[in-house]
Amino acid sequence: xxxxxxLQAADEDALAEGIARSSRPGFVxxxxxxxxxxxxxxxxxxxxxxxxxxxxxxxxxDPTAKTGPVYDPPSSAHWLGTDDGGGDMLSLxxxxxxxxxxxxxxxxxxxxxxxxxVGILSGYFGGKTDTVLMRFTDYMLVIPDIPLMxxxxxxxxxxxxxxxxxxxxxxxxSTARLIRxxxxxxxxxxxxxxxxxxxxxxxxxxxxxxxxxxxxxxxANTVLMIALAIFAETFISFLGLGDPSTISWxxxxxxxxxxxxxxxxxxxxxxxxxxxxxIVILACTMIGQSVEDALNPRLAVGHLSVxxxxxxxxxxxxxxx
Amino acid sequence: MVxxxxxxxxxxxxxxxxxxxxxxxxxxxxxxxxRCKQCSKAFKEAQRRDLGLDESKWVQYKLYLADLxxxxxxxxxxxxxxxxxxxxxxxxxxxxxxxxxxLFAIVFGTLVGVVAAWRRGTFAxxxxxxxxxxxxxxxxxxxxxxxxxxxxxxxxxxxxxxxxPTLGLFTDASTWEVAVDRFKHMILPALTLGLVLxxxxxxxxxxxxxxxxxxxxxxxxxxxxxxxxxIVRRHGLRNAMLPIITLVALSLGFxxxxxxxxxxxxxxxxxxxxxxxxxxxxxxxxxxAIFMLLTLSVIFFNLIxxxxxxxxxxxxxx
Amino acid sequence: MSVxxxxxxxxxxxxxxxxxxxxxxxxxxxxxxxxxxxxxMGLVGESGCGKTTTILGMMGLLPATASVSGxxxxxxxxILARGEDSISPHRWNxxxxxFQGAMNAFNPVKTIGEQIAEPMELHGLxxxxxxxxxxxxxxxxxxxxxxxxxxxxxxxxxxxxQRAAIAMALACSPKVLLADEPTTALDVMVQAxxxxxxxxxxxxxxxxxxxxxxxxxxxLPVVAQVCDRAAVMYAGxxxxxxxxxxxxxxxxxxxxxxxxxxxxxxxGDDEVISIPGAxxxxxxxxxxxxxxxxxxxxxxPCATVHPRRLQLAPGHEALCHLNDSTATEAAS
Numbered sequence: 001x002x003x004x005x006x007l008q009a010a011d012e013d014a015l016a017e018g019i020a021r022s023s024r025p026g027f028v029x030x031x032x033x034x035x036x037x038x039x040x041x042x043x044x045x046x047x048x049x050x051x052x053x054x055x056x057x058x059x060x061x062d063p064t065a066k067t068g069p070v071y072d073p074p075s076s077a078h079w080l081g082t083d084d085g086g087g088d089m090l091s092l093x094x095x096x097x098x099x100x101x102x103x104x105x106x107x108x109x110x111x112x113x114x115x116x117x118v119g120i121l122s123g124y125f126g127g128k129t130d131t132v133l134m135r136f137t138d139y140m141l142v143i144p145d146i147p148l149m150x151x152x153x154x155x156x157x158x159x160x161x162x163x164x165x166x167x168x169x170x171x172x173x174s175t176a177r178l179i180r181x182x183x184x185x186x187x188x189x190x191x192x193x194x195x196x197x198x199x200x201x202x203x204x205x206x207x208x209x210x211x212x213x214x215x216x217x218x219x220a221n222t223v224l225m226i227a228l229a230i231f232a233e234t235f236i237s238f239l240g241l242g243d244p245s246t247i248s249w250x251x252x253x254x255x256x257x258x259x260x261x262x263x264x265x266x267x268x269x270x271x272x273x274x275x276x277x278x279i280v281i282l283a284c285t286m287i288g289q290s291v292e293d294a295l296n297p298r299l300a301v302g303h304l305s306v307x308x309x310x311x312x313x314x315x316x317x318x319x320x321x
Numbered sequence: 322m323v324x325x326x327x328x329x330x331x332x333x334x335x336x337x338x339x340x341x342x343x344x345x346x347x348x349x350x351x352x353x354x355x356r357c358k359q360c361s362k363a364f365k366e367a368q369r370r371d372l373g374l375d376e377s378k379w380v381q382y383k384l385y386l387a388d389l390x391x392x393x394x395x396x397x398x399x400x401x402x403x404x405x406x407x408x409x410x411x412x413x414x415x416x417x418x419x420x421x422x423x424l425f426a427i428v429f430g431t432l433v434g435v436v437a438a439w440r441r442g443t444f445a446x447x448x449x450x451x452x453x454x455x456x457x458x459x460x461x462x463x464x465x466x467x468x469x470x471x472x473x474x475x476x477x478x479x480x481x482x483x484x485x486p487t488l489g490l491f492t493d494a495s496t497w498e499v500a501v502d503r504f505k506h507m508i509l510p511a512l513t514l515g516l517v518l519x520x521x522x523x524x525x526x527x528x529x530x531x532x533x534x535x536x537x538x539x540x541x542x543x544x545x546x547x548x549x550x551x552i553v554r555r556h557g558l559r560n561a562m563l564p565i566i567t568l569v570a571l572s573l574g575f576x577x578x579x580x581x582x583x584x585x586x587x588x589x590x591x592x593x594x595x596x597x598x599x600x601x602x603x604x605x606x607x608x609x610a611i612f613m614l615l616t617l618s619v620i621f622f623n624l625i626x627x628x629x630x631x632x633x634x635x636x637x638x639x
Numbered sequence: 640m641s642v643x644x645x646x647x648x649x650x651x652x653x654x655x656x657x658x659x660x661x662x663x664x665x666x667x668x669x670x671x672x673x674x675x676x677x678x679x680m681g682l683v684g685e686s687g688c689g690k691t692t693t694i695l696g697m698m699g700l701l702p703a704t705a706s707v708s709g710x711x712x713x714x715x716x717x718i719l720a721r722g723e724d725s726i727s728p729h730r731w732n733x734x735x736x737x738f739q740g741a742m743n744a745f746n747p748v749k750t751i752g753e754q755i756a757e758p759m760e761l762h763g764l765x766x767x768x769x770x771x772x773x774x775x776x777x778x779x780x781x782x783x784x785x786x787x788x789x790x791x792x793x794x795x796x797x798x799x800x801q802r803a804a805i806a807m808a809l810a811c812s813p814k815v816l817l818a819d820e821p822t823t824a825l826d827v828m829v830q831a832x833x834x835x836x837x838x839x840x841x842x843x844x845x846x847x848x849x850x851x852x853x854x855x856x857x858x859l860p861v862v863a864q865v866c867d868r869a870a871v872m873y874a875g876x877x878x879x880x881x882x883x884x885x886x887x888x889x890x891x892x893x894x895x896x897x898x899x900x901x902x903x904x905x906x907g908d909d910e911v912i913s914i915p916g917a918x919x920x921x922x923x924x925x926x927x928x929x930x931x932x933x934x935x936x937x938x939x940p941c942a943t944v945h946p947r948r949l950q951l952a953p954g955h956e957a958l959c960h961l962n963d964s965t966a967t968e969a970a971s
Binding site: 078091139142143145146147148149150154227233234235238239250253256257261262267270271273274277278279281282285286296302303304305306307 | 333335336339354396439440441442443454455457458459460462464465466467469470480505531532534535536540545549552553557575577578579581582585586597598600607608611612614619620623630
Binding site: 300303305306307308310311312313321 | 699701703704705706707708719720722723816876
């Protein structure tokens, strides 16, 4: 019995309603395509991924080199000015996108893999497996995430790989909960039971029947997890626990802080990295939210509206074709 | 309901145990992390014996529990002073700041969320939604820096610490002046925390209200002839309050974690900053205590959320 | 025979819904009928034929994406004339509704009593103790013990909630009661009780309450049991309307005939009607008779000319070319 059960029960009802819709092929595509905010989000994300992938070609200068005076304001030579070491801000920003996005995507993947597996195992097998896994998840949920993350980061060395693993290990729990609820609903559906009766093995059932149904929710969750992971990386970097050999947006923000950019009036060192992080997280949130909203049918119906239905007069013959 | 309280107590117990396992096992040897000039090998051995770290883990565990029963949280390794004492002032500093920020977030988040849902599709909705999303997506520390850079100077608010150093130095400062000074130092950190939380809460409230407004009984209310705002107030709010209160209560347990970066940016001497310093100095007993405090607060707020649900939802009877 | 004025008259009601991708769904296409005091009319058809939209439209409970045209005349006033403004004063007072799935029509965190009293207080009919008294009366009327007014919806069984919903609909003594699938999702025994209740309410008490009922359902036996008249809907239009026995013994539209002849689906969940094929899409203009693809008695004009409303006997009309020679144009 979890401490947050009533909420879970309500969620499960809503999720079950959404199942029928999500099983239609191309659900995610339709959900995103139909939502303008989500499309904008997708475009933004695509843009940043592009920048990250082609970073070395896009950087005007070598980000680690001193190419100008310290805290030089934006100029034609340096579009976004320089930082406290004379490095070009624009190049730093572009270089930083690689690490920030990479950490975001990979850490999110780790979290989803762990959470998804736990959720599927728990929801599908039920019984003791479920109880044990859920108890374990409950306890993990009770541990304060950020302090744990910071302590782990401080202890286990400051390299990128460890940071990714730490983020993944701390954030898998919400995914597990969500996926478990949906898997439980899916399991009840008739055809899964029929396939079982015909002797299909568990593995086959999970991959062919359960997974496709759970996919939309997983995708929505992954995108939201990416946002969370990027967020987490900025926290870790800000406290000086990031990987010193890499450039990330989080480290740029930290640099602005320790390099006293405020005192030097160097807004160009403070504003851009944070704006990038905010925009990417916003984009991810909009994409993930649109899929989640599409899964919840009750959000679509609104019985109250400021606008009212219109009364009109028919022109032409009544019932004309 | 008794069941839930019992369950919470069980969780507390397990949390305490896990806390022990985590820190004793992790630290390997807290003493070995000591960085000080006179820490020769012999000295460290003596320390170990002193702190009982040379005994078996099981004995250590029993000692740990016994100490806890007496509210003895051990001694801070670097300073050798009791941990308990070290915690008091930071907590006293953090609490008002966090309370201020949370209050701000709850009030504005609820306001914006309700109006956005009620006037769905209009400018009010979109405006509220996107400001909430915006603040929600900002890294807390960056928002803090932005506030320091753009707001503090303009409005004349201090940007670090908890009191002006010169206050009370040359002339006696009245309690009122001290209070105002304290308050001025609290505003920006509280605002930073509050804005990010506001984003979160506004989104939650809006979602919950929208869902509630799609329920059948809202259509029934409309059919009875009730006006929109009455429906929102009487049927919408009352029902949406349930998931909202629960989610808010749950998030309260994790607020200290969120305040860590805020306090770091503003050099605000609260629990968050203490945590960072403790990590820096590898002060494991202190960390263990803080961690336990945080975990306990999460469990506590989970229980509160549960009890609130129990009180306000007539469908829940166990 | 005296000609009484109809309690409610619907004239050429149309409802359109805006579609998300552009375009419109013409959900209700020119519905017209009169109802006299005490009559019980069944509105029958497959899901999606527009019957629920019709009664929602009569009460103005349409979403912002909808537009309506036509008249709904109650007491000599066209309550639809100015949309929401002209309709809302009449809601519950003169015309009320029992929704489909009444289980969810109740707010789970308020007592049944509170919710039944709510419209009374709103429309200034009673408040406080008086309202509470009336609530008990209403509950007793529908067969629920009066002291259960202080219970919450989840403490009532499905059947009881349905009755409570009927009691709630009667709170302001309306002239017209619209019942949308009042017996779906209830087991047979409970169904029978609810139907009995509806008959009792509009006949014996109909003399005092003068209650007129429109019963919307896809379940033919229900209509046959409870109603004096039936209107059969297809693709947003009334394709046949008349007295129960006329419709049953002498159906003048192939759809009506096929409905009565269709075997109930024993293995399905709740769809009793099973005629092969599917209703036409309503987001585009149709040529000819909308039922033609599924009809077993197609004649030459069906493909190109939309049938006219033809009166076959007093009170019996149908929308089918098969009647062209024998009938006269129905009065609109």
